[in-house]
Amino acid sequence: MLDLFGYKRRQTSVARIGDTPLGSDYPIRIQSMASVSTMDTEASIGQAVRIIDAGADYVRFTAQGVREAANLAQIRAGLTALGYHAPLVADIHFNPKAADEALLHVEKVRINPGNFVESKADDTLTEEEAFDKGHRAVVERFGAFVQEAARLGRAIRIGVNHGSLSERMLRRYGDTAEGMVESCMEFLDVCRAQQFDDVVISMKASNTLVMTAAVRMLVERMDAAGIAFPLHLGVTEAGDGEDGRIKSAVGIGSLLADGIGDTIRVSLSEDPEYEVPVARKLVAYIKGRSNHPAIILPHPEQYDRNRLQRQETVAVGNLIGGKHTPIVLSDRSKGGTDFDADLQPDIILRSDGSYYQGENLLADLHFLPLRLSDLTEKRLQTLKTTPDTVLIIEATGINPVAEWRAAFLLMEQAGCNCPVILHRRYDAAELEDVQLQAAADMGTLLLEGRGNGLMIAADRQPAADIDRLAFGILQATRLRMSRTEYISCPGCGRTLYNLQETVARIKAATAHLKELKIGIMGCIVNGPGEMADADYGYVGAGPGRIDLYKQKVCVRRGIPQEEAVQQLVDLIKENGDWKER
Template sequence: MDFFNSLSKFERRKTNTVQIGNLLMGSEHPIRIQSMTTTDTLNTEASVAQCKRIFDAGADVVRLTAQGIREAENLKNIRQRLIEDGYTKPLVADIHFNPNAAETAACNVEKVRINPGNFIDKRASFVDVNLNEEQYAEELNRLKEKFVNLLNLCKEHHTALRIGVNHGSLSDRIMSRYGDTPEGMVESAMEFLRICVKENFADVVLSMKASNVRVMVHAYRQLERRMKMEGMTFPLHLGVTEAGEGEDGRIKSAVGIGALLADGIGDTIRVSLTEEPEAEIPVAKALVDYFTNRENHQPIAAVDSAIYSPYEYIKATSTSVAGIGGNSSPIVIADLTSLPTVDDESIQALGYQYISAENRWNKVTDTAPDFLLVADSSLKVGGTKGLRFVDESLFIFADAAQIEVLAQKAMQNPNAAIILETNNSNGVAEQRAAILHLKGKKLLNPVIIRRSYNETEINLLQLKAAADCGLLFIDGLADGIMISNKESIEPTTAVSTAFAILQAARVRISKTEFISCPGCGRTLFDLQQTAAKIRERTKHLTGLKIGIMGCIVNGPGEMADADYGYVGAGPSRVTLYKGKNAIKKNIPQEEALEQLVLLIKENGDWKD
């Protein structure tokens, strides 16, 4: 049994309906959009004002942190103030490490989010706890006893529940048995979900969030497969946690969320950006709108799903053609055909430098495209040596809808790379089906995904391209990417978007990656300003991953995937990490950035 019903036909995953106050969530209802406040939950005025801004931006749900009983109690005041001002959409309490706060919140708001990794388990220490079967069962009984108390209160007050797993905060108990893996994330949720089923509690939503997009997508797919096996149909909340800010945060979120929405998975989404929370809503709305009414797509040829490996990253085998495919990183092709002329300036803008003495172009950035697609008559550059152009000797242009024609071309040209295009409104499924059809016939031509758009807004081009292309790289199916746009957006933007998509899918690293949380009421310093300063100081460290976390809840765990971490430890205090290890603790914030730079230098990872 797989997470999908069909690889050829889009259909939204069927779920039961969950009632959250006056809001209904599930497959019979629109995909709901939400965000989370960054205010102190004890500050009623600030929290109410921010909730209003988020709702006014179009959110269906707003979440607030409740780290203690006092905060959980004050949710009642915030709820009442909002109702008095005409805001009746539901609120969610976000709970970590405090079951008592969860029980209090269940009496005051419409939904409670708990984290299975720390609901009763202490903060993970990343050590093997070596529990035998009897000891493991005892821990589950202890979990059940406390969890059932919360479920009874939720039943009494008609409060919904989110079981929200974070890759960065799995318990030592789970990690010791399953590892820091998607499988561990799924089991962490299923332990709680089975109790819900046994206790006849159905108003449950689940999430599998991670800052690593590949882990996130695999975890959701595995969760859906496990629920199908056990006869469960609960709605899913989608999100890439600690996605960051700006263009990178939006593209990273769209790659992960889009990969799941493309297969009909997801009933509510939150785009986590290190920005004001209301800035998340237009991004989420654009993603949801892009997948609305996709059921009406043109027919796609059936494909043998037995050759599809959607639960782990396995790079599809391909022949190496001029550095494309084989063991090489995916390539990026720049489509310059929209330019009236291709001159020195347009080539330089892509990251190349012309050496006149050698009559040669050299790459000077890690984000310069590998090949250029041009109209020959437009080429006005001083020389072409060093540049690689798309030509008929190396490339086949093919339509993903014509699967048998594509296979014939591949058979006749085994040493050519395929540029695979689609005009299907469900293009990601059509391109996936075409690639799997080739693999099923043992054809090994490398495949470059080409998607064409007609956008005038950069953010929409980025979101749509990321949602369309990311899945094919997460699944290891593609060897390159080309984004084309017919409107007034410069090709340089399409190229930078392509590189960002590859980085989000973890298949080609071309710049520093920032794992940056959006902040919440637990954050005790200006996260947006701090993230901007760290980014500016370290953005030249290509390939390095730096975590910027407002608090300790997910910090060490999410930063297990990062090289260095900057984590809030208290009011204006910061702890610096190397991997999972805290190296410099409780540093005054005004010293922390310089200390981070020093730590990177001490470990030999700094470049001037």
């Protein structure tokens, strides 16, 4: 049973992956994925060395064909000769024969249930007949694969992607978290039928709401079935820079906070070795709350972590609570006059303790800073009679998620519906650390539908950077768009162009279009699916060729790469979504 008001790792079975087991009481493992061609043996070995030296436990390579899968033998041999024994993982899409070949050479093979054995729908069959036919194909083909994995002592990851569910799962369940769970359970049932336990599961999406909902739903399904396979966590196409770090910390951190997750990958559109220290920082931060003092609450089971809508509060001052978008409250109580012109905070706390909206003093609004210990029964009863009070609830302990959850539960039980600003102070010397910590902490509550604003204090960081962080967290939780969102993949051996350079060029051309989501995908494997909610998409279609999408529809095919960014701009203009700087 997960402890929502404490921290304890979820106990799982053990997946044997080479000499680095996963799950149970083993440490949370860190991994990354090579971005060079799997056919370039020397480059693959060199990049794997850098990833392992950065602290990764596993290294993954794409194996889109039998040829690439076979070359994993050379990569494995080259790494072993250099004294590197970290397990390697093959990433398979569409090609079961490549998966069969990969089993011969590496310690783990990841398959995608959405395209491992699925074929085009047969229009002569009813929906039920087509579903049953597809299920039989899974049992037969994946069953044979599991048998071979068991014979060779290999592990399998059942890696479900929101953007690549099979056609029959989409027809029955739609593009939903439920469809992801059903897809996973179908393949997991095959493993269980063969008593194959060296299994790892992932449920990934670029949307943090979908990703976390799918993982939590799967955990509940496994708990009900009396099974507990280890979980791989990751947010796909998170992007680069601060946006990629914030989005990853929101999705991964909110699950780690409840003890869910046995291995993680922070997917960034950067060189893969840069992903590893970010992942290690995130894991260390969450693990640090292991000895959090117990929070004793009446009826803790009443806390609904899976609410489907925002918490209902009163609206205060036509600004906070009610139907209003969550706000950013900037703590300038210790000075600081620098502001990002494009990301102006909604409210400013000045050094004299007053609150301003721009240059206007909010004299008619009542802000009440407090902590969990202040929410006594008497205080809660008083707040019920003054619902126009804005609570600024500061979490001060090592487990802020538990403190805020406890505060919200006490308020809900007392019938107090004042709007709440989440507040916490961070003392990290590096901005990246503050980004990861605040995103993991506050993102968890925002994903659960609670919180009407953020107030992040970090005296060692520029105030404008902290304002930007708060806006970034709200965007990562899909609550407020304040800048262009780039859904960009981290790249792998399938990537058909220089991803980092292209992301930079597209950002330079479109970063002022604050209301748009733009997908930037290296190839078509996950691209169109994972960027399904993007307004526009830029997808590698072949060497030197790009396809452009308007939402889910490919509208321009095979564009020469050197012309593609300008054609993307032209496409945005044609559809009336362009704004001059």
